[in-house]
Amino acid sequence: MVKVMINELLCKGCGLCVRACPKGVLALSKTKLNAKGYHPAEPVNPEACIGCASCARTCPDVAIRIERE
Amino acid sequence: MSVVFEKTQLLTDKPFHYCPGCNHGIIHRLVAESIDELVKEGKLEAGNVIGVAPVGCSVFAYDYFNCDMFEAAHGRAPAVATGIKRAKPNTLVFTYQGDGEKIVTIFVNNAIYGMTGGQMAPTTLVGQKTTTSPYGRKEEWCGAPIKMSEMLAEVPGAYFIQRCAVNNTPNIIKTKAAIKKAMQYQLEGKGFCMIEVLSTCPTNWGLNPVEAMKWLEENMIPYYPLGVKKDKGADAK
Numbered sequence: 001m002v003k004v005m006i007n008e009l010l011c012k013g014c015g016l017c018v019r020a021c022p023k024g025v026l027a028l029s030k031t032k033l034n035a036k037g038y039h040p041a042e043p044v045n046p047e048a049c050i051g052c053a054s055c056a057r058t059c060p061d062v063a064i065r066i067e068r069e
Numbered sequence: 070m071s072v073v074f075e076k077t078q079l080l081t082d083k084p085f086h087y088c089p090g091c092n093h094g095i096i097h098r099l100v101a102e103s104i105d106e107l108v109k110e111g112k113l114e115a116g117n118v119i120g121v122a123p124v125g126c127s128v129f130a131y132d133y134f135n136c137d138m139f140e141a142a143h144g145r146a147p148a149v150a151t152g153i154k155r156a157k158p159n160t161l162v163f164t165y166q167g168d169g170e171k172i173v174t175i176f177v178n179n180a181i182y183g184m185t186g187g188q189m190a191p192t193t194l195v196g197q198k199t200t201t202s203p204y205g206r207k208e209e210w211c212g213a214p215i216k217m218s219e220m221l222a223e224v225p226g227a228y229f230i231q232r233c234a235v236n237n238t239p240n241i242i243k244t245k246a247a248i249k250k251a252m253q254y255q256l257e258g259k260g261f262c263m264i265e266v267l268s269t270c271p272t273n274w275g276l277n278p279v280e281a282m283k284w285l286e287e288n289m290i291p292y293y294p295l296g297v298k299k300d301k302g303a304d305a306k
Contacts, residue, residue: 012089014271057074066073
């Protein structure tokens, strides 16, 4: 199983990870706001993750960490 | 449990001050990871690297890279870097900057002067609106945008010149390979290397980060074609 961990404090809600993900795992939160005032990205479909790390490589704030169990 | 991806130690924990979706962060990471990998592969002694930060939005790059950094005056990063390289010839010296010697230059081309308020740059595309070209850049008035990589490839001292982009995952991986190759060439004592990275400036382009990436793909890449412009290392083989 792959775990995508997004540091919500660093996320600026730019949405580039959402675009980069080939499996539609991520979306910008519709309910949460972080301390910077952005809607952070969150895994909405975590089971679909294949661990390709496209999101992490695209994230301009290096806010994503990925682990495989 | 295994880690598939984590932040490199060569970046500090200070959060980037860049606007949402700015490509500087991606390029910072690629530079930092390349240095980290060269150290881990035993090709570079840990700490034996000095970066030169520019004036522009990336002026604070010295806060983000976990190595010795130097802040140069506007447009003078390569001049300062040549001095450092002469004084410390065995050190890996790189410059990180917007628009001679055996150094590596990471040239971020975002077709605009971002930090100062979105004015026209030498790399602004014809027709592109900026605060100093509100009706779009006119070629008759301002000339055509400069293609830095093609221009510098003609310079005899240049050893390796490549233009990259960080618009999608394959291109991000290619950009990192290019940066690392340039650093390796420097460690081998070859000539000047420059990696031009096409980048977005969503704030000053007036687009959201995802639209800005599409604008880059549709407008910048056709005018600034990606690829290796010069590689004396490959020519020699």
